[in-house]
Amino acid sequence: ILNVEQSPQSLHVQEGDSTNFTCSFPSSNFYALHWYRWETAKSPEALFVMTLNGDEKKKGRISATLNTKEGYSYLYIKGSQPEDSATYLCASSSNTGKLIFGQGTTLQVKP
C-alpha cells in the first residue's frame, strides 16, 4: 500500500447503530497514525494519535485500534448519534510531522 486508503467512502446508519471504518496505510517507515473528525464548514478536529502497535484509544463512544505490522487502523463508534455525522479522516505521518491523508469516510446518522 503506497497511499492511505479509507473504507467505506460513505456510510448511512440509523441512530443507535454501532459502526466502524477502516484505514490502511504503508507499514514501512511508519511513525504515527492520526484520526480526525471533520464537520461541514468547520476545520478538522483531532480525535486520536496512535504510535504503537496494538494501541487502543477511546474518547466517549468513539474508539480506535492500531496494527502497525499489517498497516491498518479501525475507528469504532458505539451507539451512533446524529451529532456523530461528519467525515472521519485518517492520516499517516512521518517523523517530520508531514501528514498523508486518506479520502475520508463520510458518516450520516439518521434520527
Next chain:
Amino acid sequence: DAGVIQSPRHEVTEMGQEVTLRCKPISGHDYLFWYRQTMMRGLELLIYFNNNVPIDDSGMPEDRFSAKMPNASFSTLKIQPSEPRDSAVYFCASKQGGWHEQYFGPGTRLTVT
C-alpha cells in the same frame, strides 16, 4: 489561545488575479503546514515550514504558487496568476515540535471565476 487563524475566510476572484491567503499559527508552535482540499484529491499537503524555514514544498502544484513565513507568527500562500482550477478550500495547520497533533485553522474557501 485563539487557535490557528486564517484570513480571509472566503475569497472570490477573477482568473488572472493575484490571491494571498494568510495564516497565524498557534503561539509556540514551530511547524506550519498549508493544505488544499478538493473533491478530486481530498486533503493534500502543499508545503510545510519548521522554524520559519520551508522544509518540503513538493506538494506545491506549480510555479504560480508560493509560500512564505517571514516570522514565527505569520505565513502567506500566494497564487499568481490564479486559475479556476485553483478553486478549493485552503487550510493552515500548526504543531509543536515533539508532538504529533496538528491543529487546523478554519480554512479559506477560494473561488476563481
